[in-house]
Amino acid sequence: MSIEEGVLYVVATPLGNLGDISARAREVLDGVALIAAEDTRVAQRLLSHLGVQARCVSLHEHNEAARIPSILQILSEGASVALVSDAGTPLISDPGFRLVRAAREAGVRVSPVPGPSALIAALSVSGLPTDRFVFEGFLPSRSARRRARLQVLADESGTLVFYESSHRIADSLEDMAAVFGDARLAVVARELTKRFEQVVSAPLGELRAWVRADEDHRRGEFVVMVAGLPPSARREPSGISEAHVIEVLARALPTRQAADLAALITGGARQGLYREAQRVKRDGGDPDVGGA
The missing domain is CATH 3.30.950.10 (Tetrapyrrole methylase, C-terminal domain)
Incomplete structure (x- = not known):
């Protein structure tokens, strides 16, 4: 296959058994100008096994936002980039979402190179x-x-x-x-x-x-x-209201924690629940008004 110009390839890599790499994934990794990897050390072990020599840069949760402009610049110049995670399919509880979104917003073609995923493998x-x-x-x-x-x-x-x-x-x-x-x-x-x-x-x-x-x-x-x-x-709905949940939690917990838990339990808006928790604190004379 030939690598298309200016494409961001999202490449799935093996979970553990290196024999699970696809022929297409190998060709893409060998043909792109840059590989953006969650951990370059992990990526280099795979690339060495494949006999692929490619330039790698790290792209993880702490530097993804800072990396995006330079990667988009490379793509805009017609070179192609591969995105890989440490194992499996990128973006499935791994970094890369911000880069993919920014690339699509910039008009860059984003192409999947499917393969292993722990989620699907386990379910199967x-x-x-x-x-x-x-x-x-x-x-x-x-x-x-x-x-x-x-x-x-x-x-x-x-x-x-x-x-x-x-x-x-x-x-x-x-x-x-x-x-x-x-x-x-x-x-x-x-x-x-x-x-x-x-x-x-x-x-x-x-x-x-x-x-x-x-x-x-x-x-x-x-x-x-x-x-x-x-x-x-299945249980019948308890009829417990959002107001009752925040009332109980706010009397037992700091304001912010009460609001967070009430939002998780009820699906309600955290900001409104936070204000309600503050009201409960004030009415109850609790010193933790606007707590931490």
Whole structure:
């Protein structure tokens, strides 16, 4: 194939097994003028394996905005650029969204070079329904915010899909079991396509115990999939109002945290909830007016 001029190629790369690189991805990486990589060290290992020599620059969450003008300049001059993440398909819980949006707004053609994705790979072997699923990416790092987000998803009927890191997998499964119940069926996919790949299906209570029982079960990169709530188990609406939620939270928590959690629980506008939390604080004589 020939590399078109002035195109931003979004290139999927292997999750772990380098044999999963496509012939088209190899040709694109070998033919572009520049590769924008989440981590240039990771990209260089792949390029060395492929025998590709190409100029790489880093593009990650901390420098993406600053990199965009120079990359757009290269594209405007007729050269082509490839965007890659550390593994899988770029932009799926990885950097690149701002660059792709800016390129499209500038009239640059953006072309996908499809391939591996941990999300799709995990779903394909999960044994859970895949006709409808909700991808949440990474949950909040703090338990209170994580549980609040999970509570919003508790009645979701589609399969729930999350990414998780090794240092939070045990705590996340703990919170999922607390919110969804120990009996809810789930699947943990660990180190997909790599030497120690594991896909384990069990109720959340058992998965929680499995992860905590062995340090090796907490190593690597994880996709967690949770079965949706069956229609027969759906709860009737509680009738609890947005005003009641913010009233309760504002009396127990700092204003900002109360507003954040109320927004996650109710789906309401955070700004309005923040003002309501301030009112509750004033009326209740709480010293934390406009808290932190």
